[in-house]
Amino acid sequence: MNSTDKVDFTEVRWGSVEWTNLCTLYLRAYESRSPAPILGDTAAAEAVDRIEYDWARMRRAMRPASNQYMVSMRAKQFDDWSGDFLRRHSNAVVLHLGCGMDTRVFRLHPRGTVQWFDVDQPNVIALRRKLYDDRDGYRMIGSSVTGNWLDEIPTDRPMLMVAEGLVMYLTESEVRTLLQRLTDRFASGELLFDTVSPMGPRLSKVLTKGITKWGIRDAREIEQWSPRLRFLEQSSAGALYERIPSAPVRLLWRLIYATPFRNYDVLNRFAF
Numbered sequence: 001m002n003s004t005d006k007v008d009f010t011e012v013r014w015g016s017v018e019w020t021n022l023c024t025l026y027l028r029a030y031e032s033r034s035p036a037p038i039l040g041d042t043a044a045a046e047a048v049d050r051i052e053y054d055w056a057r058m059r060r061a062m063r064p065a066s067n068q069y070m071v072s073m074r075a076k077q078f079d080d081w082s083g084d085f086l087r088r089h090s091n092a093v094v095l096h097l098g099c100g101m102d103t104r105v106f107r108l109h110p111r112g113t114v115q116w117f118d119v120d121q122p123n124v125i126a127l128r129r130k131l132y133d134d135r136d137g138y139r140m141i142g143s144s145v146t147g148n149w150l151d152e153i154p155t156d157r158p159m160l161m162v163a164e165g166l167v168m169y170l171t172e173s174e175v176r177t178l179l180q181r182l183t184d185r186f187a188s189g190e191l192l193f194d195t196v197s198p199m200g201p202r203l204s205k206v207l208t209k210g211i212t213k214w215g216i217r218d219a220r221e222i223e224q225w226s227p228r229l230r231f232l233e234q235s236s237a238g239a240l241y242e243r244i245p246s247a248p249v250r251l252l253w254r255l256i257y258a259t260p261f262r263n264y265d266v267l268n269r270f271a272f
């Protein structure tokens with residue numbers, strides 16, 4: 001596939017899981033064109049340019065002028081933590097779970113000695129394959145993270161798991177099993193994932209047919225799930241709001257940050 005070829009995504013149903021991946025891709029692409037981007041995801045902008053879709057309708061629905069920073073602040077924090085790990089472990093295995101259309105691998109440019117795996121449900125990976133190919137050091141795996149995909153991963157290296165916007169769609173028992181399997185298989189690594197408050201699944205029952213299944217009040221408690229897990233740090237998804245270039249949008253985020261809503265989506269970093 002040529003990296004400039006147009007690809008047709010018009011079959012992606014409005015409101016589907018694949019569509020939510022296009023929403024976040026679109027917001028990251030939009031933010032890359034901001035005068036002072038926080039994330040600067042030019043690979044997302046290139047992807048949006050290649051994808052045939054009703055982007056005008058997406059723009060009306062997403063209101064990107066005010067919403068672009070929601071995803072870019074969260075992604076930036078995960079990129080910074082991931083970059084820190086990759087600088088210390090040049091031979092790492094990266095498990096990017098629930099990757100959707102995220103271009104994290106292109107933003108971070110890992111060294112050739114890193115092995116990077118983008119994992120998501122088969123239908124999402126099939127869509128992703130329209131845009132990108134596997135290559136040396138980079139593979140896509142179409143599987144539920146609750147399936148047997150780990151058998152395909154080399155386990156003799158330090159491991160970094162990044163799961164952005166994923167674990168709230170699993171049950172607590174599935175999250176426990178996933179983390180247990182990872183810490184059982186690898187000698188050492190870091191686990192980066194965001195968690196929502198218990199309000200998430202409660203609201204989801206009313207608003208989104210219960211698609212959000214799991215929330216936790218204080219994710220530091222996850223340390224108690226396994227004697228091998230060590231809590232390192234956590235951060236609100238909106239913690240970088242001071243870097244928002246637009247003054248009115250920055251003010252809006254400052255107001256949100258001053259309320260308990262700052263603890264709605266929390267980014268967590270654990271080591272083992």
Ligand SMILES: C[S@@+](CC[C@H](N)C(=O)[O-])C[C@H]1O[C@@H](n2cnc3c(N)ncnc32)[C@H](O)[C@@H]1O
Nearest residue numbers: 024098099100102120121124144145164165169
């Ligand atoms: C909100 S999207 C986030 C996508 C991407 N991380 C981003 O930030 O743009 C959630 C992703 O998790 C994936 N997902 C949900 N449950 C999953 C599972 N059991 N196994 C693998 N992926 C899953 C969905 O298919 C979707 O791509």
